[in-house]
Amino acid sequence: MGLLQGASELFPVSSLGHAVIVPSLLHWTFKQSDPSFVPFLVLLHLGTATALLILYRDQWVAIIRGFFTAAVRGQMKTDSERLAMLLLVGTIPAAVLGVFLESRIKSLFASPYEAAIFLIANGMLMLGFEMLRRRAERRALSAGVSRAEQEAHFASAERISFRAAAVVGACQALAFLPGISRSGVTIGGGLLAGLRHQEAARFSFLLATPVILGAGVLEIPQLFASGVPVAEYVASAVLSGIAAYASARFLLRYFRSGRLDPYGWYCIAAGLASLALLHFGL
């Protein structure tokens, strides 16, 4: 579960959806309705967040320093200060929606059917984001330019508007639905806001870190109180972190010229296959 979650968390394929569907398909004796299921997933997310913190350690130091400097001064002067404020603005919508919709969303976790349907929807969203992006590329650029030139035309994460950061942040809330990918919708939102693919991925990963960390820290006491094998769960979180680190490195390289389409098609195929397998009880 740890490897699965860590590998699928940062890929735009919904780790939560996979965490709900795969145990059912493989007949793992894992009770998804168990009160410790969501805290267990959050602990795995904590492993992912730690991996992201390590990956972006220098940037996080600059962001935290930039936040305090800009907050006290009341002005943003550097890219790090602007990025810190963008992340604050982007985090608030997801945090508000997460806290107030949490119990309703948790009730969806028990059904792998719903996760499979949302996974198909996630795939369609990815394809839709890329379709809109291609339209923007056609409007902005003449035909015959290379992928590198296409990407260079778009902006870095620090140049996104505050309104766009809030919208991308609100998109994160969709990822509370199992099957909808947090990284997928935030990368897609970043693309619509005019970011380069690689920068959209970086902004998505930076935006995810405080929400995942915050949710993890708040859920951990619940995990320990339920009498579950903590050592095994922590080992899973470590595996999740290792897989997430490798995934993030791969994705940042992939998005230099890659697009979301392959992940979109994968989600549609995986969702349809899961529905068929669940329906026929295979």
Add this chain to the structure above:
Amino acid sequence: MKSQSLAVALGALGVIFIVIAVLYAVGVLQLFASTTSGPHYKHAVLFAVLAVASLVAANFARPKTAA
């Protein structure tokens, strides 16, 4: 957008959010919570973050005097 009145309004909002965060943390406020008793730390942390954001925004909105 720089405005003294906007800065004051955002500052007041920040103080209200701090009060709400404290009320959730000590278990006095149960509004929009999944259970009807005990402290609600998630809600408390959320309102603390909103308070910080409001106070930062207030400082940004405050007209700066030339040094």
